[in-house]
Amino acid sequence: MPSASPTAPPAPAPQAPATGASRRRPRRLGPGDRLFLAVVIGVPLLALLVFVWLPALASMGLSFTSWDGIYLSDIHWVGLDNYHQILTNYPPFWPAVRHNVIWLLFTALLPTPFGIFLAYQLDRKLRFTRVYQTAIFLPMVLSLAVVGLIWEIIYNPDTGLLDGILNAAAPGHHVDWLGDPDLNLWAVLVASAWRHTGYIMILYLAGLKGVDPALKEAAALDGANGRQTFLKVVFPALKPVNVIILVVTVMESLRAFDVVYVLGGGVGSKPGMELLSLLITDNIIGESSHIGYGSALAVVLLLVSLAAIGTFLVQNFRKEDR
Amino acid sequence: MTLQSRTVLTAPQPSRRTVVGGLFGLGAAALAAPLLTACGGGAAADPKTVTFGSNGADATPKSAYAAVTKAFAKESGLTVKTNTVDHDSFQKSISSYLQGTPDDVFTWFAGYRMQYFAKKGLATPLDDVWEKIGGGFSEATKQLSQGEDGKFYFVPLYNYPWGVFYRKSLFQERGYTVPRTWSEFTALAKRMKKDGLSPIASGYGGGDAWSILGAFDYLNLRANGYEFHMSLMRGEVSWTDKRAATTLDLWREISPYYQQGAGGRSWQDAAQSLLDKKSGMAVIGLFLGQQVSDEALRADIDFFPFPEIDPANGQDAVEAPTDGFMLSRRPKNEKGAKKLLEFLGSAKAEGLYMGVDPSNVAVHAQADTGSYNPLQKKSAELIASAKHITQFADRDSDPGFISTVVLPGLTQWLGHPDDGAALLKRIESQRSRFFTS
Numbered sequence: 027m028p029s030a031s032p033t034a035p036p037a038p039a040p041q042a043p044a045t046g047a048s049r050r051r052p053r054r055l056g057p058g059d060r061l062f063l064a065v066v067i068g069v070p071l072l073a074l075l076v077f078v079w080l081p082a083l084a085s086m087g088l089s090f091t092s093w094d095g096i097y098l099s100d101i102h103w104v105g106l107d108n109y110h111q112i113l114t115n116y117p118p119f120w121p122a123v124r125h126n127v128i129w130l131l132f133t134a135l136l137p138t139p140f141g142i143f144l145a146y147q148l149d150r151k152l153r154f155t156r157v158y159q160t161a162i163f164l165p166m167v168l169s170l171a172v173v174g175l176i177w178e179i180i181y182n183p184d185t186g187l188l189d190g191i192l193n194a195a196a197p198g199h200h201v202d203w204l205g206d207p208d209l210n211l212w213a214v215l216v217a218s219a220w221r222h223t224g225y226i227m228i229l230y231l232a233g234l235k236g237v238d239p240a241l242k243e244a245a246a247l248d249g250a251n252g253r254q255t256f257l258k259v260v261f262p263a264l265k266p267v268n269v270i271i272l273v274v275t276v277m278e279s280l281r282a283f284d285v286v287y288v289l290g291g292g293v294g295s296k297p298g299m300e301l302l303s304l305l306i307t308d309n310i311i312g313e314s315s316h317i318g319y320g321s322a323l324a325v326v327l328l329l330v331s332l333a334a335i336g337t338f339l340v341q342n343f344r345k346e347d348r
Numbered sequence: 349m350t351l352q353s354r355t356v357l358t359a360p361q362p363s364r365r366t367v368v369g370g371l372f373g374l375g376a377a378a379l380a381a382p383l384l385t386a387c388g389g390g391a392a393a394d395p396k397t398v399t400f401g402s403n404g405a406d407a408t409p410k411s412a413y414a415a416v417t418k419a420f421a422k423e424s425g426l427t428v429k430t431n432t433v434d435h436d437s438f439q440k441s442i443s444s445y446l447q448g449t450p451d452d453v454f455t456w457f458a459g460y461r462m463q464y465f466a467k468k469g470l471a472t473p474l475d476d477v478w479e480k481i482g483g484g485f486s487e488a489t490k491q492l493s494q495g496e497d498g499k500f501y502f503v504p505l506y507n508y509p510w511g512v513f514y515r516k517s518l519f520q521e522r523g524y525t526v527p528r529t530w531s532e533f534t535a536l537a538k539r540m541k542k543d544g545l546s547p548i549a550s551g552y553g554g555g556d557a558w559s560i561l562g563a564f565d566y567l568n569l570r571a572n573g574y575e576f577h578m579s580l581m582r583g584e585v586s587w588t589d590k591r592a593a594t595t596l597d598l599w600r601e602i603s604p605y606y607q608q609g610a611g612g613r614s615w616q617d618a619a620q621s622l623l624d625k626k627s628g629m630a631v632i633g634l635f636l637g638q639q640v641s642d643e644a645l646r647a648d649i650d651f652f653p654f655p656e657i658d659p660a661n662g663q664d665a666v667e668a669p670t671d672g673f674m675l676s677r678r679p680k681n682e683k684g685a686k687k688l689l690e691f692l693g694s695a696k697a698e699g700l701y702m703g704v705d706p707s708n709v710a711v712h713a714q715a716d717t718g719s720y721n722p723l724q725k726k727s728a729e730l731i732a733s734a735k736h737i738t739q740f741a742d743r744d745s746d747p748g749f750i751s752t753v754v755l756p757g758l759t760q761w762l763g764h765p766d767d768g769a770a771l772l773k774r775i776e777s778q779r780s781r782f783f784t785s
Contacts, residue, residue, distance in 0.1 A: 095443060096468050117774045183609030184617055205553050205611015207760050291554025294752060297760035313442055314748035
């Protein structure tokens with residue numbers, strides 16, 4: 027691309043400064059061009075508005091109402107009532123917030139660094155590295171329904187792998203992995219980490235392939251050991267990839283839904299596994315839906331996501347500008 | 349490099365712009381497609397076809413419904429187009445399904461759940477159908493089929509009782525006797541535990557949390573009576589009422605006898621443990637029979653009504669959910685659909701259905717009971733003898749209230765049962781959200 031740009035625009039470029047006046051600029055584009063531009067910009071813009079912004083704004087609007095989702099005439103304005111109810115009188119809300127935070131911390135502290143670690147190891151010329159890569163990345167290829175099914179089999183109290191081993195080691199002991207409200211979140215987190223690690227590994231591996239080997243060589247010549255080479259040379263050199271991984275981790279944690287939904291039996295939030303995303307569907311999907319209430323929860327999740335991602339991006343770009 | 353530039357020069361036909369334009373055109377068409385098809389949804393009605401939305405996706409009910417619709421087609425000359433959806437998905441999407449372009453006739457449940465959609469105007473009244481089929485049904489069934497406005501909205505097909513199921517041979521081997529009262533019941537459970545059995549089979553993991561509600565309903569019905577139970581279900585009395593606490597106290601009494609690891613087990617696995625004689629009893633519905641394919645094993649299954657707690661209430665209430673059909677609000681072929689409903693409300697249709705799916709009991713008074721197996725006979729007698737018939741917690745109450753408030757609360761409590769005061773307070777705090785309008 028960069029080699030093409032100097033040759034492509036020479037014709038109109040000198041014309042624009044020569045004529046100067048902004049009034050004459052439209053003439054550069056014929057009606058066909060303008061139509062083309064309008065279509066090229068208009069269609070995606072319309073799609074964005076209709077499919078992203080309109081629903082988002084509509085749910086913000088609905089979050090101030092009470093509605094059962096059947097007749098438009100039944101929408102009643104209730105002001106901040108939904109938010110007040112959620113914050114003060116909705117038992118699963120604060121556990122859900124806590125679980126979302128646990129999810130974020132867990133994912134950021136264990137599977138993400140582990141994925142980076144694996145990528146770093148696999149980047150060195152190991153034997154069978156392709157086999158390892160495929161094996162570790164495989165969970166990411168599976169659909170979440172399959173991931174849920176696999177872990178359901180592992181956690182099954184009667185015929186499951188884990189309880190089978192446990193029973194052989196200490197007969198008569200039962201651990202209710204998915205049923206115990208103090209345990210099931212961690213059980214689900216392990217399933218999610220299993221998938222997340224492979225994802226991070228592939229992302230990081232792609233980044234590592236782009237690192238100039240001369241950097242590592244120079245570090246080795248200066249007497250840096252493996253750990254120092256990674257922490258002081260490779261890691262900072264991979265800043266763009268690090269940013270992507272952090273954003274991916276934060277987003278995946280906040281929107282965590284599918285694995286929990288599948289392992290929870292597909293009926294919405296279960297005790298011990300409440301998440302904001304599940305509470306939203308609890309209230310919106312189903313026979314007697316509370317669209318307003320669910321929308322208010324969705325707005326809360328939106329604000330949390332915006333805060334998390336906004337802070338990060340602002341900080342990051344500020345550093346970039348310097 | 350040179351080769352590339354040459355091809356670009358010699359091939360001026362599809363310029364970059366037309367290609368991009370074409371792509372965007374395609375994109376726009378793809379975006380517009382759902383809108384267009386949505387507009388064209390109301391296709392012209394075919395007077396010879398009736399559409400039927402069914403939630404009977406499992407093999408047994410599916411072939412049973414097929415037998416019924418086939419017989420109707422033969423009799424009336426109309427074609428029935430059946431649209432089968434998985435049972436749970438059907439329930440979850442019912443609201444949007446009924447607002448969109450639903451099938452003319454659809455399967456649904458009697459009780460509050462039916463009344464809700466009738467009240468919202470999403471179903472067509474069936475008074476004219478009932479004029480023809482009304483003679484075949486008892487007064488209790490008629491009540492179950494009416495909306496709050498007194499009009500009929502529902503045509504019942506079958507029901508099935510909940511009870512305490514067990515294997516006859518196990519009771520014989522161990523010398524257990526069927527308990528009639530609460531103290532006999534708890535004593536039996538205790539004895540079973542000593543004998544190394546899981547006294548009460550239980551599996552409410554994953555999507556099966558509903559299966560615990562049978563025990564809750566019966567405990568509440570036996571201890572506090574039908575009137576209180578229904579008021580509690582309809583959100584008319586406070587959940588912090590002392591009587592609700594009594595129910596939890598009784599439940600806590602038997603919770604040590606529940607099968608271990610129940611929170612992660614499916615109800616099917618729990619039922620299997622009963623069939624394998626690893627568990628002694630199970631509070632479950634007659635649909636347990638759908639787990640059995642061996643007729644010898646089926647003959648070994650029996651049940652007894654949930655034991656008496658307060659002699660004032662005795663065993664007068666039976667939980668017997670009724671399934672049947674409704675007519676959507678703007679059926680494309682109303683005349684044909686009503687004909688189908690009349691047929692579905694006949695003894696013949698019920699006989700056809702029960703012939704394929706024997707884990708239910710017909711509700712039509714003239715239905716042929718000659719081919720009933722012993723379990724069906726006993727079920728029919730139990731239901732006929734009942735003074736009060738309840739549907740099931742999630743059918744007698746607002747399903748959203750049950751599934752998002754009561755069920756998570758009860759399953760969590762059942763893991764570590766305490767006096768339940770905190771749980772009842774939590775449930776009560778959400779009641780007004782579901783029962784004001």
